[in-house]
Amino acid sequence: MKTLVIDVVLADDHPGMIVGITHELSVFGTIRVRGCAHNSTELIELLESTPCDVIVSDYAMPAGKYGDGIQLFEFIGRRFPHVRLVVLTMFDNAAILGALDDLGVHGIVSKSDAVSHVAPAIHVAYSGSTFRSPTVAAVLAGRAMPRNRDAGPVKLSPREAEVVRLFVSGMRIDEIAEQLKRSKKTISTQKSRAMAKLGLSRDTDLVRYALEQGWLASSRSTD
Template sequence: MQDVVKVVIADDHPVILFGAEQALLKFPGIQVVARARQSTELIKVLQTAACDVLVTDLAMPGGQYGDGLPLVGYLRRNFPNLPIVVLTMLENAALLQRLRELGVTSVVNKSDDLSHIGLAVQHVSRHLEYLSPSVKASLDALRMNSGGKSDEVMLSRRELEVVRLFVSGMTIKEISEQLNRSIKTISTQKNTAMRKLGIDRDSELFQYAQSNGLLNLSSHSAEDTGDLV
């Protein structure tokens, strides 16, 4: 008899939480054992409930342990043997690549059919990778644009510094004055960072920075992280 895969679901949107659970109910051998709405609830559940696979939203603000990549990093450090399926609406290829670098082998875009959540759980419970169609397409595009070199996504320390200051609310001119670099240099470093990340609009840059935890970095911690993304 096949072992039951015990799943914990975390998402701050009740509709997504309900939809994900209903989608998983259609898969024999998968049992939803607990739900969480933010990271505080999630960590408490994981510390007390038997769980084989975690299905978690990427953007889930309001909890003690944050969300986005910082939360994923915390989970990987404290629950290293727990397979994670990440749910996200983000399609930025560099962010998806960063998730994989953190050890997340399964990512499902919420715009894809919810049945992919169950397929992802089945795969990661067997130590296999699973990417929903939208995610796979984004990563394929990243590989094509960078010639197959994932290191093309890495931001230099100076580019990271400019991005961090820009998303903190500073203008290009203000960043130029603070870092004692020309406006042209700052603008070039910002544009280069956006090109590497596959980002076209400032709004996407803010979204990316939030998911990476860059909005919470001090100037000293930014220097210490080096090529963070």
Template sequence: MTIRVAIADDHPTLLAGMEHLLSKVEGITLIGLVTNSTELVELLGRSSCDVVVTDFSMPGGRYGDGLTLLRFLKRRFPNVRLVVLTSIENSAVMKGIMDVGALGLVSKSDDLSHLEVAIRMAQLGNRYMSPAKSEQLLEQSPEIRAIDDHAVHLSKRETEVLRMYAEGLTVSEIGQRAGRSSKTISAQKMAAMKKLGLRHDADIFKYAQAHGLVQASQTSQKNAHRGDNDV
């Protein structure tokens, strides 16, 4: 049986490496290589596919990236199995990837030969994690684990504030967009952080990315280091 595979990654060198590896593997046929979510969805719309291998952080596409894209693919193409290739090491993000239905998780630091294994396992409906990803998950941060274990529930407005803050907006900008005062926005932000046990702005970005509030490519390091005055 031939496994029809689509590959999506915005790094040309890595894309070429995967093509070189998988094009030689018996029983696997590449139906296309794309560089963003727009091209991927168009490819899946016109070609039969069994397994998609996709990067996690892949900006520029109409359908986003990260958990946003994975959820969309599960809804639009429910019979296609998903394998994620990523350099992200955040254990909460990795858990989120598996929770939305991806069957394979392969690290870019591992040998690409693990892709073949992940693809074959996914086709059978089984999960597979490369060695680096398995090791990283064993080191899951206690803060994120506590959030998941206690099933914290935020209000709609608290979630909205965290999402916009993680996207890079200031408290004042969120207030203007939401039609509420900066004082109210600040209070909702602090209330959400207290519920989740988050102590720093950097924790907000990790939480938002891990729980699919923003696209993987939207959060930036400079946001994580904004001053404490913007509360």
């Protein structure tokens, strides 16, 4: 009988994270790491030359001509539709995790959870099912519950969440438009809609909200 081997590509801009995950996966005879990338450019080039079954990718990776986050994962879904995706993320807020969930990502693992969750996430994603690590599952469960009797939960669309993340990381509207390949008007509209859903009227309030939610992180290099 042929032994199951899942070919995996890893992507994370922190070398230490890749070393740790590679070590964790090395004990599994069913998982074979085929290559590693440190930004979206390296990841896409690797995928073009190295067939794999599952990608394990960080959500936020500075640099790289294909961006990161939702933009990158949508591109991967179009270019490599048969490859399963497991996303690692430091963002434990409902907007971003909900955007990944809505996008249909097979595996989502919070970096707040143990690295031991990565291997089962790979196995489950390979099978075509969905895996959510404990922190992610708890956040998504809370997202589905009303915050009070009068209002339902705030639910940003994947594109709105991505625009907000990039904006609060310090990018201007025109820079976001260029990176996401959308018009400045579209980006402004998506930002405004997100702020309206969150009940915020000023940019400073949006940044403060992002800090409180723990999802303020740059999507570009900070020398």
